[in-house]
Amino acid sequence: MFYGEYQHSVDAKGRVIIPSKFREGLGEKFILTKGLDNCLFAYSLEEWSNLEAKLRSLPFTDKDVRAFVRFFFAGAAEVEVDKQGRILIPQNLREYAGLEKDVYIIGVSTRVEVWDKSKWESYSGDENMSAESIAEKMAMLGI
Template identity: 70%
Template sequence: MFIGEYQHSIDKKGRLIIPAKFREDLGESFILTKGLDNCLFVYPKDEWKVLEEKLKSLPLTRKDARAFVRFFFAGATECELDKQGRILIPSNLRQHCKLVKDAIIIGVSNRVEIWSKEEWILYNEDENLSYENIAEKMAELGI
């Protein structure tokens, strides 16, 4: 399980250090793809396979399902850590999440998310996404 929040800087070559706490659970190679909310999602291979099966089951006849599957798979790339614990983030993925210098890497249960520091701050300042508002909505759902 991935938990916690870490800050690292991306270097000029587009490399980012993955926190040591996440490296073992991610394994030797893992999948990096476009995420929702202007971030990147990082999945260990076993979690990626589970997600892949769910996405395969979406109805091909629905335009929105086809669009989501294209978005998700076209942006995906397999990553391996270098000896310093870094990954190379392709430029299209850096552009997707507006990642230029400072990154926030968070654990979200079965995946890791990579955010630009600026986007993470904006996300956390959103009134509709306050912890209290979300907790109320989850309580209404019985969670």
């Protein structure tokens, strides 16, 4: 399980340090893909396999399913952690998420997300992310 948030910087070559706490769960190789809300999602190979199986079970005749599967898989890349604990974020993924320098790397249960610093600060500061608003929505879901 992944949790917490960490600030790091993307270097000139497009590399970023993955927090050691997250490297343990992700492994030496993992999948990085386009996520929702203009961030990147990172999955361990095992979790990616589970997700892939779920997506494969969806009806490919559904236009929305095809669009989501294409979005999710076409943007995916297997990345490898180097000896300094860094990964190289492919250019297309850096562009998608707007990653230039400062980033937040956050744990979200079964995945890790990589956010541009200003986008994360804007998103997490949004009134929709207030503790009260989230608590109300969770109560409606019975949590």
